[in-house]
Amino acid sequence: MQAMNIDCTPTRSLRAHPERRVIDIIDQTRLPHALHWVRVSTLDEAAHAIRAMLVRGAPLIGATAAYGLAIALGDEASDAQLQSATLALWQTRPTAVNLHWALTRMSDHLSPLPPAERCAAAWVEAEAIAEEDVAQNLAIGQHGLALLRQLPWRSAQTLEVMTHCNAGWLATVDGGTALAPIYAAHDAGLPVHVWVSETRPRNQGLLTAWELAHHGVPHTLIADNAAGILMHKGRVDVVITGADRISANGDVANKVGTYLKALACADNGIPFYVAAPRSTIDFDLPDGAQIEIEARDGDEFRRVHGLDDHGVPSVLQQLPAGEAVANPAFDVTPARLVTALITERGCCTASASGLLGLYPEQARD
Numbered sequence: 001m002q003a004m005n006i007d008c009t010p011t012r013s014l015r016a017h018p019e020r021r022v023i024d025i026i027d028q029t030r031l032p033h034a035l036h037w038v039r040v041s042t043l044d045e046a047a048h049a050i051r052a053m054l055v056r057g058a059p060l061i062g063a064t065a066a067y068g069l070a071i072a073l074g075d076e077a078s079d080a081q082l083q084s085a086t087l088a089l090w091q092t093r094p095t096a097v098n099l100h101w102a103l104t105r106m107s108d109h110l111s112p113l114p115p116a117e118r119c120a121a122a123w124v125e126a127e128a129i130a131e132e133d134v135a136q137n138l139a140i141g142q143h144g145l146a147l148l149r150q151l152p153w154r155s156a157q158t159l160e161v162m163t164h165c166n167a168g169w170l171a172t173v174d175g176g177t178a179l180a181p182i183y184a185a186h187d188a189g190l191p192v193h194v195w196v197s198e199t200r201p202r203n204q205g206l207l208t209a210w211e212l213a214h215h216g217v218p219h220t221l222i223a224d225n226a227a228g229i230l231m232h233k234g235r236v237d238v239v240i241t242g243a244d245r246i247s248a249n250g251d252v253a254n255k256v257g258t259y260l261k262a263l264a265c266a267d268n269g270i271p272f273y274v275a276a277p278r279s280t281i282d283f284d285l286p287d288g289a290q291i292e293i294e295a296r297d298g299d300e301f302r303r304v305h306g307l308d309d310h311g312v313p314s315v316l317q318q319l320p321a322g323e324a325v326a327n328p329a330f331d332v333t334p335a336r337l338v339t340a341l342i343t344e345r346g347c348c349t350a351s352a353s354g355l356l357g358l359y360p361e362q363a364r365d
Contacts, residue, residue: 006035006214012174013060014130016067018123021074023067027054028170032210033307040064043072043085050092050099053202057171058244058280059137062098063130065089069106070122077118082110094292095253095330096244098279102129130173136277136344137175144181144240144275144342145188151237151271158218159185160237162195162227165255166204167242167275168211177242177275179208181342186217194219195236197227199255201301201327224257231268239265240342243276250335250350251288256328262337274333274350275342281355283362288332298325 015024015037022041029052030036038054040046046068049055055064072085086103093099109125110118153159167178176183185192194212196219199205205221212219222230230236239261245253252258252274265272285291302319319325338350348354356363 025055032206047088047092058096058098059133059172061096062102063173065099066102066106066126066129070126073119073122077115095294097282101279133173137180139344140275141180141184143346145184148185154234158191158193162236162239164197164241164258165199166207170207178240196221197224228264231264238271240273243274243280246281247285247288248283249287249352252333253291253330256331259331259333262333271339277344294329296327296329298327301325301327
Protein backbone atom coordinates (compact mmCIF):
# COMPACT_ATOMS: atom_id res chain seq x y z
CA MET A 1 0.00 0.00 0.00
CA GLN A 2 1.69 3.20 -1.18
CA ALA A 3 -1.30 5.51 -1.50
CA MET A 4 -5.01 5.51 -0.88
CA ASN A 5 -7.22 5.25 -3.91
CA ILE A 6 -10.25 7.21 -5.01
CA ASP A 7 -11.74 4.94 -7.65
CA CYS A 8 -8.30 3.49 -8.48
CA THR A 9 -6.58 6.91 -8.51
CA PRO A 10 -3.84 7.34 -5.88
CA THR A 11 -4.68 10.43 -3.84
CA ARG A 12 -3.25 12.22 -0.83
CA SER A 13 -5.23 14.46 1.50
CA LEU A 14 -2.76 17.35 1.13
CA ARG A 15 -0.87 18.62 -1.91
CA ALA A 16 2.01 21.03 -1.42
CA HIS A 17 3.19 23.52 -4.05
CA PRO A 18 6.35 25.08 -2.60
CA GLU A 19 7.18 26.87 -5.82
CA ARG A 20 3.94 28.85 -5.39
CA ARG A 21 4.03 28.82 -1.58
CA VAL A 22 0.54 27.30 -1.32
CA ILE A 23 -1.04 23.97 -0.42
CA ASP A 24 -4.26 22.34 -1.56
CA ILE A 25 -6.44 20.50 0.96
CA ILE A 26 -9.69 18.58 0.80
CA ASP A 27 -12.53 20.49 2.46
CA GLN A 28 -13.69 17.61 4.63
CA THR A 29 -16.79 19.50 5.75
CA ARG A 30 -18.11 18.90 2.21
CA LEU A 31 -17.65 15.14 2.40
CA PRO A 32 -19.14 12.63 1.79
CA HIS A 33 -21.35 14.51 -0.64
CA ALA A 34 -18.67 16.36 -2.61
CA LEU A 35 -14.91 16.08 -3.06
CA HIS A 36 -13.84 19.71 -3.03
CA TRP A 37 -10.25 20.98 -2.98
CA VAL A 38 -9.40 24.28 -1.30
CA ARG A 39 -6.26 26.34 -1.84
CA VAL A 40 -4.52 27.63 1.29
CA SER A 41 -2.21 30.58 0.62
CA THR A 42 -2.18 32.59 3.88
CA LEU A 43 -1.60 31.99 7.57
CA ASP A 44 -5.22 32.91 8.33
CA GLU A 45 -6.49 30.38 5.81
CA ALA A 46 -4.32 27.64 7.32
CA ALA A 47 -5.52 28.46 10.84
CA HIS A 48 -9.15 28.51 9.66
CA ALA A 49 -8.76 25.16 7.91
CA ILE A 50 -7.64 23.57 11.19
CA ARG A 51 -10.06 25.38 13.49
CA ALA A 52 -13.14 24.85 11.30
CA MET A 53 -12.21 21.21 10.61
CA LEU A 54 -11.69 21.51 6.87
CA VAL A 55 -8.77 19.31 7.85
CA ARG A 56 -9.09 17.02 10.85
CA GLY A 57 -7.31 14.04 12.25
CA ALA A 58 -4.28 14.55 14.47
CA PRO A 59 -1.51 13.71 11.95
CA LEU A 60 -3.04 15.81 9.17
CA ILE A 61 -3.55 18.73 11.55
CA GLY A 62 0.15 18.58 12.39
CA ALA A 63 1.25 18.50 8.75
CA THR A 64 -1.14 21.32 7.82
CA ALA A 65 0.20 23.44 10.66
CA ALA A 66 3.77 22.84 9.48
CA TYR A 67 2.89 23.97 5.97
CA GLY A 68 0.88 26.86 7.39
CA LEU A 69 3.99 28.11 9.15
CA ALA A 70 5.98 27.80 5.92
CA ILE A 71 3.32 29.86 4.14
CA ALA A 72 3.39 32.48 6.91
CA LEU A 73 7.15 32.99 6.46
CA GLY A 74 6.86 33.67 2.73
CA ASP A 75 6.86 37.46 2.92
CA GLU A 76 8.58 37.94 6.25
CA ALA A 77 10.62 35.52 8.32
CA SER A 78 11.72 37.63 11.27
CA ASP A 79 11.83 36.27 14.81
CA ALA A 80 8.62 38.17 15.58
CA GLN A 81 6.81 36.69 12.56
CA LEU A 82 7.98 33.17 13.38
CA GLN A 83 6.74 33.50 16.95
CA SER A 84 3.41 35.12 16.12
CA ALA A 85 2.61 32.66 13.31
CA THR A 86 3.49 29.72 15.54
CA LEU A 87 1.22 31.04 18.29
CA ALA A 88 -1.67 31.64 15.87
CA LEU A 89 -1.53 28.04 14.67
CA TRP A 90 -0.88 26.67 18.16
CA GLN A 91 -4.17 28.10 19.43
CA THR A 92 -6.41 26.56 16.75
CA ARG A 93 -7.13 23.21 18.47
CA PRO A 94 -6.20 22.18 22.04
CA THR A 95 -6.36 18.38 22.22
CA ALA A 96 -4.46 16.84 19.29
CA VAL A 97 -0.82 16.89 20.34
CA ASN A 98 0.47 16.43 16.77
CA LEU A 99 -0.31 20.11 16.18
CA HIS A 100 1.99 21.25 18.97
CA TRP A 101 4.59 18.58 18.13
CA ALA A 102 4.84 19.76 14.52
CA LEU A 103 5.02 23.44 15.42
CA THR A 104 7.68 22.81 18.06
CA ARG A 105 9.72 20.81 15.57
CA MET A 106 9.39 23.55 12.96
CA SER A 107 10.29 26.32 15.40
CA ASP A 108 13.30 24.43 16.79
CA HIS A 109 14.56 23.85 13.25
CA LEU A 110 13.96 27.40 11.98
CA SER A 111 14.86 29.61 14.95
CA PRO A 112 18.66 29.17 14.70
CA LEU A 113 18.63 30.03 10.97
CA PRO A 114 19.09 33.54 9.53
CA PRO A 115 15.68 34.99 8.52
CA ALA A 116 16.66 34.94 4.85
CA GLU A 117 16.98 31.14 4.95
CA ARG A 118 13.85 30.35 6.94
CA CYS A 119 11.19 30.25 4.26
CA ALA A 120 12.94 27.71 2.05
CA ALA A 121 13.94 25.66 5.08
CA ALA A 122 10.36 25.69 6.38
CA TRP A 123 9.03 24.15 3.17
CA VAL A 124 11.69 21.44 3.29
CA GLU A 125 10.94 20.62 6.94
CA ALA A 126 7.17 20.60 6.38
CA GLU A 127 7.65 18.16 3.52
CA ALA A 128 9.80 15.99 5.77
CA ILE A 129 7.01 15.91 8.36
CA ALA A 130 4.47 14.95 5.69
CA GLU A 131 6.65 12.22 4.20
CA GLU A 132 7.45 10.80 7.64
CA ASP A 133 3.71 10.59 8.31
CA VAL A 134 3.21 8.54 5.15
CA ALA A 135 6.08 6.18 6.01
CA GLN A 136 4.94 5.78 9.62
CA ASN A 137 1.39 4.97 8.58
CA LEU A 138 2.65 2.33 6.17
CA ALA A 139 4.60 0.76 9.04
CA ILE A 140 1.56 0.97 11.36
CA GLY A 141 -0.42 -0.86 8.70
CA GLN A 142 2.06 -3.73 8.54
CA HIS A 143 2.40 -4.07 12.33
CA GLY A 144 -1.37 -3.99 12.69
CA LEU A 145 -1.80 -6.55 9.92
CA ALA A 146 0.44 -8.94 11.85
CA LEU A 147 -1.87 -8.56 14.86
CA LEU A 148 -4.99 -9.11 12.76
CA ARG A 149 -3.56 -12.30 11.27
CA GLN A 150 -3.19 -13.74 14.78
CA LEU A 151 -6.77 -13.06 15.90
CA PRO A 152 -9.39 -15.80 16.19
CA TRP A 153 -12.38 -15.11 13.93
CA ARG A 154 -15.89 -15.46 15.27
CA SER A 155 -17.03 -15.89 11.68
CA ALA A 156 -15.37 -18.53 9.52
CA GLN A 157 -15.44 -16.33 6.43
CA THR A 158 -14.60 -12.76 7.45
CA LEU A 159 -12.62 -10.80 10.01
CA GLU A 160 -15.07 -8.35 11.57
CA VAL A 161 -13.43 -5.05 12.57
CA MET A 162 -15.11 -2.07 14.22
CA THR A 163 -13.74 1.46 14.21
CA HIS A 164 -14.81 4.86 15.53
CA CYS A 165 -14.46 8.35 14.04
CA ASN A 166 -12.18 8.61 11.01
CA ALA A 167 -8.55 7.57 11.26
CA GLY A 168 -7.98 6.79 7.61
CA TRP A 169 -6.06 8.61 4.92
CA LEU A 170 -8.36 11.62 5.29
CA ALA A 171 -7.05 12.05 8.85
CA THR A 172 -3.41 11.79 7.77
CA VAL A 173 -1.32 12.78 4.78
CA ASP A 174 -1.82 9.26 3.44
CA GLY A 175 -2.47 5.72 4.61
CA GLY A 176 -4.29 6.36 7.88
CA THR A 177 -3.63 5.09 11.40
CA ALA A 178 -6.52 2.91 12.61
CA LEU A 179 -7.51 2.12 9.03
CA ALA A 180 -3.95 1.37 7.90
CA PRO A 181 -4.07 -2.26 9.17
CA ILE A 182 -7.51 -2.63 7.57
CA TYR A 183 -6.27 -1.38 4.20
CA ALA A 184 -3.19 -3.60 4.53
CA ALA A 185 -5.40 -6.61 5.27
CA HIS A 186 -7.70 -5.87 2.35
CA ASP A 187 -4.80 -5.31 -0.05
CA ALA A 188 -3.19 -8.56 1.14
CA GLY A 189 -6.34 -10.52 0.31
CA LEU A 190 -7.50 -11.05 3.89
CA PRO A 191 -11.33 -11.04 3.92
CA VAL A 192 -12.25 -8.14 6.17
CA HIS A 193 -15.49 -6.30 6.91
CA VAL A 194 -15.64 -3.02 8.84
CA TRP A 195 -18.37 -1.83 11.19
CA VAL A 196 -18.20 1.96 10.88
CA SER A 197 -19.54 3.97 13.82
CA GLU A 198 -21.22 7.18 12.61
CA THR A 199 -19.51 9.30 15.33
CA ARG A 200 -22.02 12.00 16.16
CA PRO A 201 -22.28 14.94 16.09
CA ARG A 202 -19.70 15.65 13.35
CA ASN A 203 -20.31 12.26 11.73
CA GLN A 204 -16.70 11.54 10.88
CA GLY A 205 -17.76 7.92 10.43
CA LEU A 206 -19.37 9.00 7.17
CA LEU A 207 -15.89 9.95 5.97
CA THR A 208 -14.60 6.51 6.94
CA ALA A 209 -17.42 4.88 4.99
CA TRP A 210 -16.69 7.16 2.02
CA GLU A 211 -13.01 6.31 1.83
CA LEU A 212 -13.57 2.58 2.46
CA ALA A 213 -16.08 2.55 -0.38
CA HIS A 214 -13.68 4.27 -2.76
CA HIS A 215 -10.93 1.81 -1.86
CA GLY A 216 -13.26 -1.17 -2.22
CA VAL A 217 -13.28 -2.35 1.41
CA PRO A 218 -16.56 -4.03 2.54
CA HIS A 219 -18.18 -2.10 5.38
CA THR A 220 -21.45 -1.26 7.12
CA LEU A 221 -22.29 2.08 8.73
CA ILE A 222 -23.95 1.87 12.16
CA ALA A 223 -25.40 4.28 14.67
CA ASP A 224 -22.99 4.86 17.55
CA ASN A 225 -25.36 3.22 20.03
CA ALA A 226 -25.50 -0.02 18.02
CA ALA A 227 -21.89 -0.91 18.82
CA GLY A 228 -22.65 -2.66 22.11
CA ILE A 229 -25.28 -5.05 20.82
CA LEU A 230 -23.12 -6.04 17.84
CA MET A 231 -20.30 -6.92 20.21
CA HIS A 232 -22.64 -8.79 22.55
CA LYS A 233 -24.05 -10.81 19.63
CA GLY A 234 -20.58 -11.94 18.56
CA ARG A 235 -20.49 -9.84 15.41
CA VAL A 236 -17.18 -8.07 16.18
CA ASP A 237 -13.69 -9.62 16.36
CA VAL A 238 -11.65 -6.51 17.14
CA VAL A 239 -11.98 -2.75 17.55
CA ILE A 240 -9.28 -0.39 16.24
CA THR A 241 -9.32 3.37 16.74
CA GLY A 242 -6.86 6.19 16.26
CA ALA A 243 -5.85 8.74 18.86
CA ASP A 244 -5.42 12.47 19.24
CA ARG A 245 -3.10 12.24 22.23
CA ILE A 246 -1.58 9.36 24.18
CA SER A 247 -0.12 10.20 27.58
CA ALA A 248 3.12 8.72 28.91
CA ASN A 249 1.24 6.01 30.86
CA GLY A 250 -0.78 4.86 27.83
CA ASP A 251 -4.09 6.67 28.44
CA VAL A 252 -5.71 7.57 25.12
CA ALA A 253 -7.63 10.70 24.13
CA ASN A 254 -9.71 10.17 21.00
CA LYS A 255 -13.02 11.25 19.51
CA VAL A 256 -15.82 11.21 22.07
CA GLY A 257 -17.45 7.78 22.21
CA THR A 258 -14.17 5.86 22.08
CA TYR A 259 -14.27 5.22 25.84
CA LEU A 260 -17.71 3.60 25.54
CA LYS A 261 -16.44 1.21 22.87
CA ALA A 262 -13.47 0.28 25.03
CA LEU A 263 -15.82 -0.49 27.92
CA ALA A 264 -18.00 -2.66 25.68
CA CYS A 265 -14.91 -4.48 24.42
CA ALA A 266 -13.81 -5.21 27.99
CA ASP A 267 -17.23 -6.62 28.86
CA ASN A 268 -17.30 -8.86 25.79
CA GLY A 269 -13.70 -10.06 25.68
CA ILE A 270 -12.88 -8.23 22.45
CA PRO A 271 -9.40 -6.79 21.77
CA PHE A 272 -9.31 -2.98 21.70
CA TYR A 273 -6.35 -1.59 19.75
CA VAL A 274 -5.23 2.02 19.30
CA ALA A 275 -3.07 2.92 16.30
CA ALA A 276 -0.99 6.10 16.34
CA PRO A 277 2.45 7.41 15.33
CA ARG A 278 5.14 8.84 17.61
CA SER A 279 3.85 12.40 17.06
CA THR A 280 0.62 11.48 18.90
CA ILE A 281 2.43 10.29 22.05
CA ASP A 282 2.93 13.01 24.66
CA PHE A 283 5.78 11.81 26.85
CA ASP A 284 5.63 15.08 28.80
CA LEU A 285 2.10 14.29 30.02
CA PRO A 286 2.07 11.73 32.86
CA ASP A 287 -1.54 10.56 32.43
CA GLY A 288 -4.79 11.22 30.62
CA ALA A 289 -6.40 13.17 33.46
CA GLN A 290 -4.32 16.16 32.40
CA ILE A 291 -5.42 16.15 28.75
CA GLU A 292 -7.43 19.23 27.81
CA ILE A 293 -10.74 18.18 26.27
CA GLU A 294 -11.95 20.53 23.56
CA ALA A 295 -15.52 21.83 23.93
CA ARG A 296 -16.98 22.42 20.48
CA ASP A 297 -19.72 24.84 19.43
CA GLY A 298 -23.16 23.61 20.50
CA ASP A 299 -24.55 24.26 17.02
CA GLU A 300 -22.66 21.19 15.81
CA PHE A 301 -25.18 19.26 17.91
CA ARG A 302 -28.23 21.45 17.27
CA ARG A 303 -27.87 21.35 13.48
CA VAL A 304 -27.56 18.51 10.98
CA HIS A 305 -25.85 18.96 7.60
CA GLY A 306 -26.79 16.95 4.53
CA LEU A 307 -28.54 17.06 1.17
CA ASP A 308 -32.19 17.85 0.64
CA ASP A 309 -34.50 15.89 -1.67
CA HIS A 310 -33.09 17.80 -4.63
CA GLY A 311 -29.48 17.00 -3.78
CA VAL A 312 -28.77 20.51 -2.55
CA PRO A 313 -26.55 20.94 0.55
CA SER A 314 -28.81 21.93 3.44
CA VAL A 315 -28.81 22.48 7.18
CA LEU A 316 -31.57 21.12 9.40
CA GLN A 317 -32.19 22.74 12.78
CA GLN A 318 -32.95 19.68 14.93
CA LEU A 319 -33.05 21.60 18.23
CA PRO A 320 -34.16 25.09 19.20
CA ALA A 321 -31.34 27.60 18.96
CA GLY A 322 -31.50 28.22 22.70
CA GLU A 323 -31.47 24.55 23.76
CA ALA A 324 -28.67 23.91 26.24
CA VAL A 325 -26.29 21.25 24.96
CA ALA A 326 -22.86 19.90 25.87
CA ASN A 327 -20.49 19.06 23.04
CA PRO A 328 -17.17 17.60 24.26
CA ALA A 329 -15.10 16.62 21.24
CA PHE A 330 -13.00 13.91 22.91
CA ASP A 331 -12.90 11.47 25.80
CA VAL A 332 -10.07 9.61 27.52
CA THR A 333 -9.83 5.82 27.55
CA PRO A 334 -7.77 4.51 30.50
CA ALA A 335 -4.74 2.46 29.56
CA ARG A 336 -6.16 -0.57 31.39
CA LEU A 337 -8.85 -0.87 28.69
CA VAL A 338 -6.39 -0.79 25.77
CA THR A 339 -5.20 -4.22 24.64
CA ALA A 340 -2.24 -2.82 22.71
CA LEU A 341 -0.90 0.29 21.02
CA ILE A 342 0.13 -0.01 17.37
CA THR A 343 2.89 2.40 16.35
CA GLU A 344 5.36 2.72 13.49
CA ARG A 345 7.97 0.96 15.67
CA GLY A 346 5.75 -1.98 16.52
CA CYS A 347 3.11 -2.93 19.10
CA CYS A 348 3.29 -2.56 22.85
CA THR A 349 1.18 -2.58 25.98
CA ALA A 350 -0.54 0.69 26.86
CA SER A 351 1.83 1.50 29.68
CA ALA A 352 4.87 3.60 30.48
CA SER A 353 7.12 0.55 30.23
CA GLY A 354 5.53 -0.54 26.96
CA LEU A 355 5.98 2.88 25.35
CA LEU A 356 9.53 3.28 26.61
CA GLY A 357 10.32 -0.17 25.24
CA LEU A 358 9.58 1.21 21.78
CA TYR A 359 10.94 4.70 22.42
CA PRO A 360 13.84 4.29 24.89
CA GLU A 361 15.21 7.71 23.94
CA GLN A 362 12.25 9.25 25.78
CA ALA A 363 13.31 7.85 29.16
CA ARG A 364 13.71 10.55 31.80
CA ASP A 365 16.60 10.59 34.23
